[in-house]
Amino acid sequence: MKVFYILKQGVLPLCLFVTMYGFGQTASINAQLSGYSPQILQTDTPSNLSLTKALSELEQLYKVTFFYKSDELKSKFISSRVLKNNSLNAALTDITIETGLEFEKTGKAVYTILEKSQKSKSSDKKRDVNEAATSESASGSQEVITVKGIVYDENAEPIPGATLLIKGTQRGTATNIDGAFSIEADENDVLQVRFVGYQTQEIGIAGRTTINVNLTLAISEFREVVVVGYGTQTKREVSSSISSVNAKEITAAPVADAAQALQGRVAGVTVIQNSGAPGGTGGTSMRIRGISSVTGSNNPLVVLDGFPLPDQTADNVLNSISPNEIESIDVLKDAAAASIYGVRGSNGVVIINTKRGKEGKAKINLDVYRGIQNSWNLPTMLNAEEYAIINSEARLASGLQPLPKLANPQAVKNIYGEGTDWLNQIFRRAAMTNASLSITGGNDKAKYAVSASYFQQDGIVRGTSFDRYNFRFNGDMQVSKKLKIGNSLIMSRTLEIPRNTFDPFNSLLILALAAPPTVSVRNPDGSWAGGNGGEDGYNEPNPVYDIQVPQFTNTRFRSIGSVYADYEVIPNLTLRANLGLDFLMQNLRGWNPAIPSTGGRPIVNTNFFDQVNYSPSYLAEFTANYKKSFGDHNITLLGGYTAQDNTFNILGASRNGYQRLDLQVLDDAAVVPQNLTQISNFGGYGTNRLLSFVGRANYDYKGKYLFAASLRRDGSSNFAVGNQYAVFPAFSMGWNISDEDFMKEVNLISNLKVRASYGLTGNQNVPAFAYLQRINTGIQYPFGDNSGPGGANTGAAPTATKNPNLIWEKNEQMNLGVDIGIIQNRFSLSTDVYKRSSKDLIFLVSPPVTSGTYESTPFNTGTMTNVGIDLALNSINTPAESAVKWNSTFIFSTFRNRITDLGRSAPIISGFSRIEGGGLRVTTGQPVNYFYGFVADGIFQTQEEVNSHATQTLGSDGTNSTSPGDIRFKDLNGDGIINDEDRTNLGNSIPNFTYGFTNTVSYKIFELSVFLQGSSGNKVLNFTRWYTEGGVSNGNYSKEVLNRWIGPGTSDHMPRMTQADPNKNNRVSSRFVEDASYLRVKNIRFSVNLPNKWSKSVTATNIRFYASVQNALTFTKYTGFDPEVGGGVDFGFYPQARTWLAGLTFDF
């Protein structure tokens, strides 16, 4: 049914008019004015209430929504008596009486407020549109035409209930449930299109009969909702630091893991994709405002539909959810926001809510895209001839004869040509596909959102892939006036085919870098080649063998579900019970067949392993919410209990000696073990529980002065009785300065708010029962006459001392923030300055051996600080009425990290296991995990230079001592010897700043979005060069070595080639430290809303076509695969792909 309104002249410019999707009823309340005067009533009760507050109360009370232009109501006050009415109608009548405002019901439970004065100017009642049309056409002088079209929102979804008005007249209409309208107008009329929360548009009809309208969001904080822990607030009310990302931004990039979609979108959040492995399976590290723990996890808590998910060791908790299903991601950054999550809040909180049903006709959305990925930055390696030259040169320099096979480079060229291109052997062009279907809808009693999606991504490294099936059902039911129940349910199955792309010994990438071009993939007889030393002198395994022969799968089934019940006990007080389950079942399988030729990886017995990890987490929450206004004083109270139980179970088994290669299962049919050596079984189990009280109080005065306090008391089973509970308080204040009278005159500034907060959060990443005196049961001593391996008696004793006082790491955070909106919020800026102080950091402290133990014990010792700035800038670069829309968003984050005290812990060294000396170090006064090594200072050009410099390596000649062509290392302590004491801080992987810059330009049905993202000042210890510049015995080299030192003056950076490397040119030094700053054109996306008539032809309301390219361009000086390196030490991670894709979205 099409519904039309005639709206009163003069009302529209002041009113924002809206309906919910379930626009369908036309009843209106036109309370007649009576003879009462407002003054009389004001004396009726002394307690005056601001009208806006009163409306807000009524909204709560009667579950209705009012729309109005706040300015006109701000100055109005009414008596609190109106709230004492026992029906909405009576209350509205009272307000009309007191203020002269009228209420028009413009939708289901939606009222638009009209001002009495304006209304009274017109004596006209609402009329049927036909009547209006008739009357207007009668008086018209120009040709009257019927204009039809559809009004779309920013997501190209139709907007029901948008109002259209012929400018300068009283004639108008509203869009129907499909967003369509039809209006009679003169051909030269101008159409005004309005919808609440959107910018009003004026469109000249210019004789057209079909006009589709795309409305853009008004940049107003008005009613913008922010999700906070255990509730929501309007953005105006928030005094802590929270950033939100909407569905459109999340789905802009073709990623499996929504965490990747946050990269460059949220100020203060550093997202690093640790790997380009498909499906985000290599992990995405999200770091909110720096680093809070050295030994524990730095992953933020992820709360999905109210369920706090257990921390996952691999940072890919999110890749079992389809980004299409996500409605919003809110990032709680400061402690005031996060401390409601207490002991899990130290690393910030990421709250993800999936889409829920809305009232109205069922909406069906189908989105399909398909893309192609390829690598974009593979290093260039030596060809066969160059390799023969360099390898022979390096061998001669080490006193070795050239390999006979390589002795004559020309012959090598004749035989091998360019040689094997190993990188080409392991990389490929790969496809990705995504399809998702969702149906949402509902009525005033029940709402639903159901979806199914499929995602498939092949990796650009051969043999890797990921696919995922998702199903979701979210429902909300109003059982009675006071009782509402609902559920959230996500089910997924992911299948990952992983390969080793991460370990410094066997990563496919480094095996492919190092494999000589003169080695073939297979021998002439078809068997696997390589890896056997011999004539190649090269022992590393064959990466193509590793891709094709051993097989692994990682299947995960995850169901995250919860049911809730809301019961409104008395007005304003709601109780909620929420019960949830996160059920993770993971199955890992591996098949290692014994085949005759092994590519350097001998497998004697065919082996199969099968492991099941079963990890349920249960949640129970009981909260009470109370919200009430007392005059200008508004309070919201929250209190409740939550309990959560996390358990993991691991059960695994492997069998040797499969006699046939086709039955790759753990089943008696496939293998019947003949003896114990063919059997290996293993298991693991652990559980921990949290029991918590949460409380929060919000108070504001006239919405201007905001105060919030929260408290969480967390109890964890991980700690000793007496240390189980800790209290995490937080406070914040805000001042909406722009609401002050003195700001009313400042027209330039439309919004100004300052915020300050302080809070305490914890980090519970302590192993369960770490406080106990553990008994090491692996101690042995062989009594008796058994000398063989079976002869040991078991012994048991503590090998680490206990620390019953172990408690949580704590984080204190102070935050100061300013939000500024300029020119009707066309430009808005939000910036925060923060200081995080981490204390009671847990370090593993070596005990005095007098204690009779030698293993480290976790101790709360040490402190660390992070100081930083977040900045987000939004700008609407084109005026509202412009046909071309151009919006920009700029995000900037920076922080400084410093270990202020290591306490009882010794400096910690970690890093790269193939080079002695680690490479990463933690010491007091420095950022965590800085690079620690020697300072390379050019190349010795002559023997005199070697002799005059501090002693590096002494020997008899160039085969065993430092010689011209070797790297000169700085003698930092001036003792004349280059040794471990000459190592220093070589920089770190923490960027000076990171940024994201999004520009969206739209014109009519076209939209182009360009997203730039970058990092500046981050360094990477590029150990891929260790492999490609001579680290692997007889391995291949990168083209860079062609610029090596071959005589005085030939090079000052690439040392001579030598296999023995007596000078240790390949040690951890500044030679390998590179500036990995980068600027990336992360995503370019172009979309077209197909013309309406095309959509109609397939009964769709809208069809959109889009094409995008991910990782389009990367500007960097970094020489490795990819400058985005998690942890800062690059030993050949899976590089990110460049992805081209095209997609279609249908709305029905």
Next chain:
Amino acid sequence: MKSNQIMWVTVCAITLYLQTGCKKDFLDLKPNNIVSDENFYQTETDAIRATNAVYTPLQGLYNGAAWQIIDIMSDDADKGGGGATDAAEINDFDNFAINSFNPRINTYYTQCYLGVQRANLVLDKVPGIASMSETARRRCLGEAHFLRGFYYYMLVRLFGDVPLYTNPITLLQSYEIKRSPAAQVYQTIIADLEAASGFLPSTRYTGVDQGRVNSWAARGMLASVYLTLGNKAKAGEEALAVINSGVYRLNANYGDNFSVNTENGPESLFEVQYRNSGGSFTYFGQGNVLNCWFAPRAQNLVVNSGYGFNIPTKNFVDMYEKNNAGQIIDRRRAPSIWMPGDVLGNYTQPNSIEGSPLGFNVRKYFVSITNIESDGDGWTCAGNVPIMRYAEVLLIAAEAFGAGAGELYINEVRTRAGLPALQQGLGENDYLEAVYKERRIEFIAEMHRWYDLIRHPNPNYMLNVMRASGKNPQPFHTLMPLPQNERDINLNLTQNPGY
């Protein structure tokens, strides 16, 4: 009641129940996937396992510290190996350039305290275990007393005053504990060994319990302690008790004491038990490393070709008694050391080997590479290392009873070695010197010599003998430095003079 109210009450009741009812035990999880002191020390098996663990530090002590310090520091041996930079920290003992950072010192100290604390835990926990037999309880307590006494004995001889505690020490106490006077440590040692002797059985263990100590091991060790303290009467008394027990006798073949096939033999009072395949390339595995470290360097007689450390000095080799033709007649020579011309199968010991210019090597603990069962993958030799043999008990008796009365015992040892009886009528000093010489030869590479040198009644004995042998220790070298890393975290630990 209206349905609303019923619901309201129900919800409140559930909430209250969950707040109070659950709260009490919800967090009280039993640590059911962890063995901790809350669920250990409950059964006889637990007690035995706790006691077994007290023995384990012996393996690391004898692999990773004892020979490097006690043998190489003495006039018996030089470092050997592959030159100055090869295991450089051992050079420091050979050259008396010892400092408190030396890792072998640290290993010695650490392994002893691992043993002390584990023994304390047994002595603290085992008396309270309800469900165990008294026999087992006495055995556990006795072994713990013995081993604690032994570890302290090892500590006090090397470091002098050391931290002394006889209850399980807490982490915080270990940050603050002070050194106790050596005399007090010796009192504890004597008390422990006497207690052990009271608890332990007086028969030799056989079968699966071979390698455990009995009361005679305790009394033998007590004799050694008294001898070190200069109490010859008590030393003689304890040694005689062992001798008169009749439980022990000398192996007819001296070499059987060091052979993997005849370990825990009739002469063995106490030896470190090793087995193979228990962790390669570590001092702290289940196998002994001595086979690999002592075997002639790079001669491929053992797994990993042999490292050639702990080279017997010419000064030592010259001690062997010879016939008129200048040939060594002592039967102990061949099982003890390699000399040029020694033949094993196709192998002939050369006149000179890297690290051993005179072609000397230790042959004790040798297991040929052909016996790969003994050493599967390097540093994992199954052969045991004797700590106290009956021969030592005899020589303690010989020394304690002095010239005349003691000669019976020294001659028993000399007879087995194929030597004539000791010349009778020696003066007291000459007799003592004869016993010292006998000990030196009998126990070459058994990690006794340094402690003999410093316990001699003549306080300058060590300096005189050492300097005569060509090494140059200082007087303060009678005590080793406490490990510096330990002193860095426990500021109450003083250092011995000279370091």
